[in-house]
Amino acid sequence: MPSRTVTMLRTRLLIFTVLGIVIGAAAFMPLLTSFMIFDAGETKEAWTTFIVIWCVPLMMIVSLVLAWIGYSIGSYNFTRFSLFVAAIPLVLLGLLAAMTGLGMLSDMTSS
Numbered sequence: 001m002p003s004r005t006v007t008m009l010r011t012r013l014l015i016f017t018v019l020g021i022v023i024g025a026a027a028f029m030p031l032l033t034s035f036m037i038f039d040a041g042e043t044k045e046a047w048t049t050f051i052v053i054w055c056v057p058l059m060m061i062v063s064l065v066l067a068w069i070g071y072s073i074g075s076y077n078f079t080r081f082s083l084f085v086a087a088i089p090l091v092l093l094g095l096l097a098a099m100t101g102l103g104m105l106s107d108m109t110s111s
Contacts, residue, residue: 009076013067016086020060023090027057056089 034053037046067082 006076009071009079012083013071013079016067016083016090017064019090020064020086023060023093024057027053031057056092060086060089 030053034050037050040046063082063086067079067086070076070078070082
């Protein structure tokens with residue numbers, strides 16, 4: 001019977017995998033339209049935005065795959081680290097949504 005720590009780690013891994021799939025599906029449209037960033041010309045800001053749009057889902061996919069590999073070979077510290085890396089895009093997207101929502105709320109109340 002697996003220990004309580006291993007069971008909790010497996011539960012977290014499953015939750016992060018489901019969240020990763022949902023975030024990946026939500027990121028599909030910006031990935032398709034990211035090439036339109038260069039319609040106004042190539043600037044440093046356009047390249048930065050393009051790279052960030054493509055790196056966030058890739059970082060999540062790679063870290064989730066590494067977490068599952070670490071879990072399967074029994075390297076639980078590596079699995080925890082990979083889950084931490086996978087959580088970074090989720091936290092950043094949550095902060096971005098919170099800031100955007102707060103900005104929209106202040107715009108609605110000022111009219």
